[in-house]
Amino acid sequence: MTVHAREVSWSAGGRLIVDAVTLEVAPGSxxxxxxxxxxxxxxxxxxxxxxxxxSGGAVLLDEHDLRDLRRRHVARRLALVEQHAGxxxxxxxxxxxxxxxxxxRRAWTPDRPEDDRxxxxxxxxxxxxxxxxxxxxxxxxGERQRVQIARAxxxxxxxxLLDEPTNHLDIHHQLDLLSLVAALPVTTVVALHDLNLAAMxxxxxxxLAAGRVVAAGTPAAVLTPxxxxxxxxxxxxxxxxxxxxxxxxxxxxxxxxxRSPIP
Amino acid sequence: MSARHSTGRRAGLHLAxxxxxxxxxxxxxxxxxxxxxxxDVARVVGEHLGFGEAGVSRIKDxxxxxxxxxxxxxxxxxxxxxxxxxAIMQSLLRNPLADPFVLGISSGASTGAVLVMILGLGxxxxxxxxGAFAGALLxxxxxxxLAAGVGGGTDRxxxxxxxxxxxxxxxxxxxxxxxxxxxxxRGVLFWLLGxxxxxxxxQVALCGAVTLLGLAVCLLxxxxxxxxxxxxxxxAALGVPVAWVRGLLLVVTAxxxxxxxxxxxxxxxxxxxxxxxxxxxxxxxxxxxxxATALIGAIFLVWVDTAAxxxxxxxxxxxxxxxxxxxxxxxxxxxxRRRAVA
Numbered sequence: 066m067t068v069h070a071r072e073v074s075w076s077a078g079g080r081l082i083v084d085a086v087t088l089e090v091a092p093g094s095x096x097x098x099x100x101x102x103x104x105x106x107x108x109x110x111x112x113x114x115x116x117x118x119x120s121g122g123a124v125l126l127d128e129h130d131l132r133d134l135r136r137r138h139v140a141r142r143l144a145l146v147e148q149h150a151g152x153x154x155x156x157x158x159x160x161x162x163x164x165x166x167x168x169x170r171r172a173w174t175p176d177r178p179e180d181d182r183x184x185x186x187x188x189x190x191x192x193x194x195x196x197x198x199x200x201x202x203x204x205x206x207g208e209r210q211r212v213q214i215a216r217a218x219x220x221x222x223x224x225x226l227l228d229e230p231t232n233h234l235d236i237h238h239q240l241d242l243l244s245l246v247a248a249l250p251v252t253t254v255v256a257l258h259d260l261n262l263a264a265m266x267x268x269x270x271x272x273l274a275a276g277r278v279v280a281a282g283t284p285a286a287v288l289t290p291x292x293x294x295x296x297x298x299x300x301x302x303x304x305x306x307x308x309x310x311x312x313x314x315x316x317x318x319x320x321x322x323x324r325s326p327i328p
Numbered sequence: 329m330s331a332r333h334s335t336g337r338r339a340g341l342h343l344a345x346x347x348x349x350x351x352x353x354x355x356x357x358x359x360x361x362x363x364x365x366x367x368d369v370a371r372v373v374g375e376h377l378g379f380g381e382a383g384v385s386r387i388k389d390x391x392x393x394x395x396x397x398x399x400x401x402x403x404x405x406x407x408x409x410x411x412x413x414x415a416i417m418q419s420l421l422r423n424p425l426a427d428p429f430v431l432g433i434s435s436g437a438s439t440g441a442v443l444v445m446i447l448g449l450g451x452x453x454x455x456x457x458x459g460a461f462a463g464a465l466l467x468x469x470x471x472x473x474l475a476a477g478v479g480g481g482t483d484r485x486x487x488x489x490x491x492x493x494x495x496x497x498x499x500x501x502x503x504x505x506x507x508x509x510x511x512x513x514r515g516v517l518f519w520l521l522g523x524x525x526x527x528x529x530x531q532v533a534l535c536g537a538v539t540l541l542g543l544a545v546c547l548l549x550x551x552x553x554x555x556x557x558x559x560x561x562x563x564a565a566l567g568v569p570v571a572w573v574r575g576l577l578l579v580v581t582a583x584x585x586x587x588x589x590x591x592x593x594x595x596x597x598x599x600x601x602x603x604x605x606x607x608x609x610x611x612x613x614x615x616x617x618x619x620a621t622a623l624i625g626a627i628f629l630v631w632v633d634t635a636a637x638x639x640x641x642x643x644x645x646x647x648x649x650x651x652x653x654x655x656x657x658x659x660x661x662x663x664x665r666r667r668a669v670a
Contacts, residue, residue: 116564140567147565152557153424154612164558167551168567220566 067092067252068143068224072122073112082108084276085122090224090254090269095247097267097284098256101297105276106256107148110226113254114145126224140168144217148228148256150209152201159197161212162187165219187218191245207238214245227255231262260314264288272296285312338616341609345623352627353404356634357396361641364388373397399527402535402591403633403647404626406524407598409539409588411625413581414599415606415618416546419553420577424662425486427599428464428585432492434596436467437589438520439496442503457534461586467492468582522595522648524633531591538587542580543622549573550614557612595648597655598625604662 070088074081083105090096098106111117113124115131124131126142144165165187166180188194191211196204204212210230217225227246231239239259243266246253257263263270264284272280272287274296280287285305293301293314300317358364368384372392375381384392414427428434440463441456474488497520504513518526546553552573555563564570588595606621629647632654636645 111561114565116561135567136564136569137567140565145561145565147558147562150558150562152559153422154557155607156557156612160612161557164555164566167555170551 067127068113068254069125069128070109070113070122071125073109073119073124074121075108075112075117076120077108082276083112083119086273086276086278087122088113088254088271088278088281090252092223092252093250094268095253095255095266097263097270098254098273099258099260099263099270099287099296100273104273106273107228108276109273110145110228110254110256114143114226115139116145137168140220142222143224143226144220144222146210146213146217146225146227146230148230148232150213154201156201157198158193158201158204158212158215159184159188161201162193162215162219165216168220183221184219187215190218190249191215206233207235207242210234210238210242211245214242218249222251224252224254225249227253229256229258231257231259260288260293264312264314285310288312288314341616342619342623345620345627349404349623349627349630352630353400356400356403356630357392359634359638360391360396362388362391364392368392369397398529398532399524399633399637400630401532402527403524403629405532405535405539406588406592406595407602407625407627407629407632408622409535409542409584409625410595410598410629411602411606411621412539412543412546412599412618413585414601415603415614415621416553416577416581417599418603419556419614420574421485422556422559423483423486424604425600425659426489427597428581429594429596429598430486430493430600431471431489432467432496433464433471433582433585434589434594435493435496435500436470437461437464437586438594439463439500439503440466440586441590442500446503446507457587457590460590461583463496464582464586464589465579467496468578470495517646518593520594520648521646522593522651523644523646524592525637525644527591535587535591538584539622542584543618545580546577546618547615549577550618553577553614554612593646593648595629595651597651597659598629601655601658601662602628604658 067090069090070086072085072087073083074085075083086105086109088096088109098109100106108117112119115124115134115136118132126134126139131139162184166176166183169183170176170180188197191214193211193215196208201209201212214227214230225246230246231242234242239262243262246255247266255267267284269282270280270284270287271278272292279296280292288303290301290303293299293303300319302315302317303312304315305312354366354369357369358366368388369392371384372389375389376393410428417426417428417431418424437460440459440461443463444456444459471485471488471492474491475485478484478488500520552563552568555566555568560570602625603617603621606617606624609624610616610620629651632650633647636647636650639645
């Protein structure tokens with residue numbers, strides 16, 4: 066079993082941000098979370114990570130309500146990579162990756178061999194061996210994302226949540242990063258903006274608009290011109306590769322002032 | 329947590345710091361109008377700890393045991409405690425410019441202590457500390473509420489702290505000038521500028537106990553403090569019970585600040601500057617950083633207080649004046665470095 070949202074709602078400042086969302090991820094698969102700005106993707110990820118308490122419904126981890134589980138227990142199972150990670154401290158890459166071991170350690174025990182093993186494995190799978198001593202402030206955007214993913218992997222999670230990890234990266238680094246994420250042997254929920262990248266790397270897609278799920282299924286089933294028009298207010302042509310069946314989205318320029326997307 | 333230090337180097341660093349502190353205290357005691365040697369100091373301490381006759385004169389014995397030793401120890405304890413408070417606040421609030429003095433907590437503690445003293449509530453060090461603690465918590469609450477009211481950013485809390493500092497300094501002056509006699513009025517300088525001149529063994533014991541307890545609690549929270557590096561949500565995602573840890577550590581720092589201020593007045597810049605010096609030496613991992621910060625703070629204030637009581641001999645400078653004279657340029661340097669990074 067894995068992480069499972071059941072009719073989850075959450076409001077902030079009197080506004081309903083996440084509206085009765087139900088979401089289930091198959092173990093080991095990658096689920097892409099799509100939707101326009103402000104559609105509730107980040108809030109849903111925070112609810113799934115247990116950082117916000119649902120105002121309705123529940124998030125379940127192995128059929129246990131997240132609210133009944135200890136924070137430390139959750140952090141050993143499930144890791145989150147936030148959209149904007151920043152620090153004022155002069156931390157090096159190894160310092161940051163080792164933060165991932167905090168939920169596994171007791172306050173006064175020295176590092177155990179399994180801590181070092183988990184850190185080494187996380188570093189190897191994110192290809193950061195040559196950057197261990199480099200300071201966070203000198204890293205590029207792509208490197209920072211990889212370091213945060215390494216930190217998350219050091220938690221040895223079975224579920225990994227990523228909030229727009231490809232933001233501000235060039236196309237080479239976007240492909241690099243998502244290939245890495247898709248190849249990880251963990252259940253992944255990733256919020257994305259780029260429909261083509263979502264189609265390439267995700268097994269399942271869930272589309273949010275105004276906090277509600279408006280479509281869910283395989284990329285080929287979800288990414289239709291009608292849905293893109295309805296959710297993003299953009300005209301698009303969707304083609305499927307005759308051999309692999311992989312879908313590609315090509316956007317068309319606005320001819321008239323764009324219709325605003327559904328509220 | 330720091331990856332740059334093995335356990336062995338870590339222990340060596342702390343041991344060297346402890347030695348340097350012991351040596352600093354022994355040497356600082358010999359400095360002053362009455363000529364003393366480190367040997368005299370060792371013999372007096374030895375006698376009082378029950379290791380046979382010292383063979384030093386009664387006057388020298390009195391100077392060491394009744395005056396300079398408690399004062400130097402109180403300087404060490406205050407330096408350690410204030411530096412720990414600064415390190416904790418900087419980590420919790422994720423602001424390199426946070427410390428109990430800048431956030432107005434020291435001023436609030438002063439006001440509380442002065443109020444207890446002038447109204448004559450209770451008696452002795454404990455009631456003074458209780459007043460200082462109430463003042464510290466009140467000041468801290470005010471700053472937090474004010475900062476949250478104007479948007480809650482990490483820079484806002486500093487602005488709120490500036491306002492709080494001014495308010496409580498004004499309140500202290502108001503209380504003293506309106507209801508105190510001439511003797512007490514002179515005492516206001518003590519609370520506003522800080523001084524270790526009145527140090528006695530009871531204060532050393534109280535502040536020493538509170539500082540050791542505070543350090544122990546903070547060390548237990550060291551991994552949680554590391555987790556705050558990328559903010560509260562990141563800490564929560566790493567399994568830290570954020571609200572609980574924050575609440576606990578903020579109360580501990582308020583308590584520690586209150587105990588220290590009730591004994592030595594509001595001494596600024598120790599908590600602000602010294603954690604940065606310690607970070608340069610040890611890196612940002614709190615398990616190494618916190619003891620190192622405490623040791624550096626202790627050594628620093630021992631020497632600054634020695635300078636404060638001997639530079640203008642027979643006049644004495646308030647130690648807070650000395651720390652400010654050293655701290656302000658250091659503060660400017662931190663601001664400058666921050667600008668360079670941003």
